[in-house]
Amino acid sequence: MHDVIINATPVGMKWDVRLPINLEAFNFSTLVAYIAVLDLQTELLKAAQAKVCMTTAGNDMLRARIKLITGFATGAPVGTEISGCQ
Incomplete structure (x- = not known):
């Protein structure tokens, strides 16, 4: 069994791969995550969701990076929540 599965490659982004x-x-206790931001459901994500695993298609990571970059660009301390930055 795996606790975390992270796909940081393009493998699996096409339906026939x-x-x-x-x-x-x-x-159900496995986290399945993509590093790339995806607008599609891959076979890996669908299989994980069928097993009621926690999943992310990369959007959570993107939002966190936007907050960090916005804070850095405005001179705010690292991790500061910037109003209006979602």
Whole structure:
């Protein structure tokens, strides 16, 4: 079993590509995450959601990076929440 599965590659972004992981190797407590921001449901994300895993298609990471970059650009301390930055 795996606790965390992170895909930071383009592997699996096309419907006909086989994944280099056994989809049976995770359960409901596994976090499945993509580093790239995706607007699509990959086979990996669909399989994880079918097993009621926690998933992210990269949008959570993007929002966090935007907050950090905005704070840096405005001179705010690292991690400062910037109003209106979602």
